[in-house]
Amino acid sequence: MKPIYVFFTALAFGASAFAHGNATGAVLERMEGMKSIQAAMKLLGKQAGTNDAFDFSAVNAAATDIMHHANEIPAVFAEKDLSMPTEAKAEIWEEMDAFNKLAAALESAAQIAANAQNADELKSAMGAIGETCKACHSQYRIKN
């Protein structure tokens, strides 16, 4: 497996291994947003692996979904809520500008994926998207 797939497989496993059924309010809302982003990434990952059946409109829809959720990150993280079972670090609310910049970087990277014309272009766009997930999680998420 290429490193990019190992990374996304690890993310997928991480989400299923830890249930967050008792999250509420702002914490639940931002976790749901992240889960939608992850679901869209899975769909993109499948498309990145198929040169023959590349489906531009499916790719465009999934990448647009990521853009939409990335755009909402500043709003869903606006309230400082560290209720359990959050994995958010308190530093987010001390470094809101830097945090929101990473959200904007995700949105731009997803915009490039939305315009990918084939699996290779999508693969490289996904690499750039993955860098933004990693950068933000390593700084602002307890478990990454």
Ligand code: HEC
């Ligand atoms: C701007 C920062 C930022 C970016 C960019 C980001 N994340 Fe997150 N992500 C977080 C934070 C913070 C949490 C922890 C939220 C919490 O537990 O309250 C999180 C949590 C998650 C979770 C766990 C959700 C749950 O149910 O607990 C998944 C899955 C996830 N992110 C996937 C992704 C993927 C995939 C990407 C890239 C496509 C991404 N994230 C990009 C900040 C970010």
